[in-house]
Amino acid sequence: MDPIALKAEFPILNQEINGHPLIYLDNAATSQKPRSVIEAVKRYYEWDNANVHRGVHTLGSRATDAYEGAREKAARFLNAAQAREIVFTRGTTTALNLVATGYARHMLKPGDEIVLTPAEHHSNLIPWQQAAKATGATLKYLPLQPDGTVSLADVENTVTANTKIVAIAYVSNVLGTVHPIAKIAEIAHKNGAIIVVDGAQSTPHLSVDVRALDVDFYAFSGHKMCGPTGIGALYGKAKLLEHMEPIEYGGEMIDFVDLYESSWKEIPWKFEGGTPIIAGAVGLGAAIDFLTGIGLDEIDRHEKKLAAYAMERLSAIEGISIYGPKTDRTGLVTFNLGDVHPHDVATVLDTEGIAIRAGHHCCQPLMRWLNVSATARASFYLYNTEQDVDRLADALVKTKEFFGYEPAR
Known part of the structure; x- marks a missing residue:
């Protein structure tokens, strides 16, 4: 793949910020959108805009075909x-809440266990806290290794016959760690538990096969994988979805309504009450086409190469602390520059036209585990290059000079 040629497909990247060409390194928060996705959404609104599953007129039929066609693409994308x-x-947030509310709250009881890691994004932590409070279940946490990875021996020791749910991110949005999901799923199933995977940071970057991984639920967002905001999906094994309760009620998710009782449509429509996110689904389908055309394995190789290069360049800068494993990580680098607050680092980098993320990254328990209040994070995608990393490293040296950083004596 040619990241420079791909960059030309993203209109937003062809601009200057504060007099410098934009270097966008905040892809773990949201990715930029290629022209093909923008045009697909525009074309839907200009030619096919109608509600789905209702009208028999031509626009309604075309909108329904586009919406359900995007579902077919998502299914193939995840296998x-x-x-x-x-x-x-x-x-992803809505998808995980759907499982925690529609499944967990109806299945859990006092004495049951939910196993997590301290590195989870708040979206894969708070819903389980609430489910535990509502049902009397217990939260248990897998210990993290010094580099933030998870040991399978610890998984074996933590997951027991009382464990009903293991909820874990495939990829950490802070540390870039890639958890051995297939093996964790095997351990969970051996103990009679299900596994719920937060795929927000894995789906845009890795080839995902939910059947090979044998996950029970898998959640992801469109906006992190070149698609529009406000659209994502939950994959669930059919037998589990069929036993889940909807958490929103109203039009389009019903089969029959009487004055005192109602029944629901089959899956997946019983979970999609009201007018769905039609344009978002169309855009997601276009994003899947775009990524599939490049190849997820190619994207993964490119990002790992960039991450390794960034680790090398940033590690050479005195005063920078980098968090997470040194190898086997996805395309992001989380760091701190001495005692300079990450928000100040990000502000100075912005004056150089470089966009990074600063803060706790919706992972406050992990920040406490790292013994920091916040970190800076540079995250890469298919349109980033080694030259972007060089710009970042050079700007961090300037940031040191700006704040008068001096090494500890």
């Missing part, structure tokens, strides 16, 4: 057994 195992949501 789901069937399209009805894909539920469209507003994103």
Whole structure:
């Protein structure tokens, strides 16, 4: 793949920020959108805009075909057994809340366990806290190794016959660690538990096969994988989705309504009440086409190469602390520059036209584990280059000079 040629496909990247060409390194927060995705959404609104599953007129039929066609693409993208195992949501957060509320709250009881890691994004932590409070279940946490990885021996020791749910991110949005999901799923299933995977940071970057991984639920967002904001999906094994309860009620998710009782449609539609995110689904389908055309394995190789180069360049800068494993990480580098607050680092980098993320990254327990209040994070995608990393490293040296950093004596 040619990242320079790909960069030309993203209109927003062709601009200057504060007099410098934009270097966008905040892809773990949201990715930019290629022209093909922008045009797909525009074309839908200009030619096909109508509600789905309702009208028999031409626009309604075309809108329905586009919406359900995007579901088929998402199913193929994840290698789901069937399209009805894909539920469209507003994103990863909504998808995880759907499982925690529609599944966990109806299945858990006092004495049951939910196993997590301290590195989870708040979206894969708070819903389980609430489910535990509502049901009397117990939260248990896998210990982290010094580099932030998870030991399979610890998984074996933590997951027990009382464990009903293991909830874990495939890839950490702070440390870049890639957890051995297939092996963790095997341990969970051996103990009679299900596994719920936060795929927000893995789906845009890795080739994901939910059947090979044998995950029970898998959530992801469109906006991190070149798609629009406000659209994502939950994959769930059909037998589990069929036993789940909807958490939103109203039009389009019903089969029959009487004055005192109602029944629901089949999956996935029983979870998609009201007018769905039609344009978002169309855009997500276009994003899947775009990424598939490049190849997820190619994207993964490119990003790992960039991450390794960034680790090398940033490690050479005195005063920088880098968090997470030294190898086997995805395309992001989280760091701090001495005692300079990450927000100040990000502000100075912005004057150089470089966009990074600073803060706790919706991972406050992990920040406490790292013994920091916040970090800076540079995250890469298919349109980033080694020259972007060089710009980042040079700007960090300037940042040191700006704040008068001096090494400890």
